[in-house]
Amino acid sequence: MPQTRVKDKQGKSAKWQARRHEIVDASAKVFAERGYHATSTTELCEANGIGKGALYYYIGSKEQLLAAIHDRVMDEVMLGADRAALAGGTPREQLAGLGEELLDVIFRFPDHVWVFLHDFPALTGKNAEMFRQRRRAYERRVESVFQQGVESGDFRPLDTRLAVIAWLGMHNYTYLSLRAGGHFSVKEVAKAFADIFVWGIATRG
Amino acid sequence: MPQTRVKDKQGKSAKWQARRHEIVDASAKVFAERGYHATSTTELCEANGIGKGALYYYIGSKEQLLAAIHDRVMDEVMLGADRAALAGGTPREQLAGLGEELLDVIFRFPDHVWVFLHDFPALTGKNAEMFRQRRRAYERRVESVFQQGVESGDFRPLDTRLAVIAWLGMHNYTYLSLRAGGHFSVKEVAKAFADIFVWGIATRG
DNA sequence: ATTTTACTACTGACTGGTCGGTCTATTCAA
C-alpha cells in the first residue's frame, strides 16, 4: 500500500481534487454568464485552457459539474448558518446573523449562486433529490428561528412559512441586483434588510 | 383594396393573432417545465399539435417566442401598476396595492412569470434592450412610492434603492414556492407581505 | 353558376451545424 501518492476514498489524489476545484470555479463563471444549457463543453474547455479529455477526466459529466457548483453553494450556506447559530443571541439577533451570513455567501460566490438559483432545474435524479433535501434543510433552520421568536414573544404571531418565503426572497434575490465591490457592502445590505424585516419601514407612532 | 379580410399593421388577421396567442401561452408552459434552452422546437410542435412550418408561421423564431412571453408578463405587470396608481391612497396603501397586483400576476401567469424570471438572459439585441427598459421603468415606479413615503414622513428615512430590491425580491421570489390553488390566496400573501414590510415582525413595545 | 385566381394555413422531409461524451494515442513525472 503506497504512502507517497495519497488518495481519498474516491481514489483521487489531493492534487486532482485541487485541479477539479479550480475547474469547477472557472466553469461556474462561464455558466453564470451564458447559462448552463447554452454553454457547450467546448467553451468550458477553452475557459479552462484544456482539451475534452482533461475536462472529462475531472468533471465526469456536465451535470456532475453542475451538481458540484450546487454543492459548493450549499456547503457555504450551511457553514454560515452554523456560524450564526453558534453566535447565539435573541431571535432578532439570530435572524440578523443568518441574513448577513447568507448575503455574505451571495457576495463571495456570485457566479456559483447565479448558477444555483438559475439552473437547478437541470439537475436530474439523485442530484436533484440531494439538492432539494439540502435546500429544504436550510429553510427549516430559518423557519425554526421564526418559530422560536413567535414562541418567545419577540415576534408577533405570524405564518412562519410565509415569513420564510418573504425572508428568503428578499435576500436571495439580491444576486440579480447587487455585486461585491458595488455601491453597497454586505454589512450595509444586511443591516438595511434586517431593519426592514424586523421593524418595518413605517415611522413609529 | 379588400375590406373583408381585416389585417393589422403587421399584415396579420385577428384570427392569426388569436392563434399565435394560444401558441405563446402553451409554449410558456413547456418552457416553464423544461427550460428555454432545454426545450426543442420539435417539443413545442408536439405541445401545440402542429408541424414545424405552422410553428414558425406564427412565432418567427424561438427567441421571438421568448420575447412574446416576456411582453405578456410586462404588459400585465404594468397594467397592475396602473390600477394601483389609479386607486390612490397613502404611500402605505399604494405599496400594499402594488404588492397585491404584482402577486396577482404571478398567481395568474405562473408559467409566463417563471420563464420571465429564469430565461431573460437568453434574450439578445433589441429584445434584451426592450426587456431591460421595461423592467427598469417598473422599478422606477415602485421606487417613487418609497420616495413619496419618505418625503411625506409615512416611511422612515431609508435607502430607497435597497428598499426596492428588498420589496421586489420578497414578492417576485414567490414564483418558486407559491402556486395558485395552493395553501395561500393572493390576498393572504399580499396582506402578510405588506404587514411585514410596513410594520416589521417585531412585537410593539 | 361556375371557373379561375389568390392567399391563408399548414406539412414534414431536409440542411448545415452543434451537442455531450468517448476513445486512442501520447506525453511526462516518479
Next chain:
DNA sequence: TTGAATAGACCGACCAGTCAGTAGTAAAAT
C-alpha cells in the same frame, strides 16, 4: 516502466430553422 494527465479526432443524436409543396377557401372573373 508504470500510471496520471492530456489532446483532439471522432461518434451518433439532436438542434433551429428552411423549403417545396398542398389542401381549403374566399374573392374575382367569366
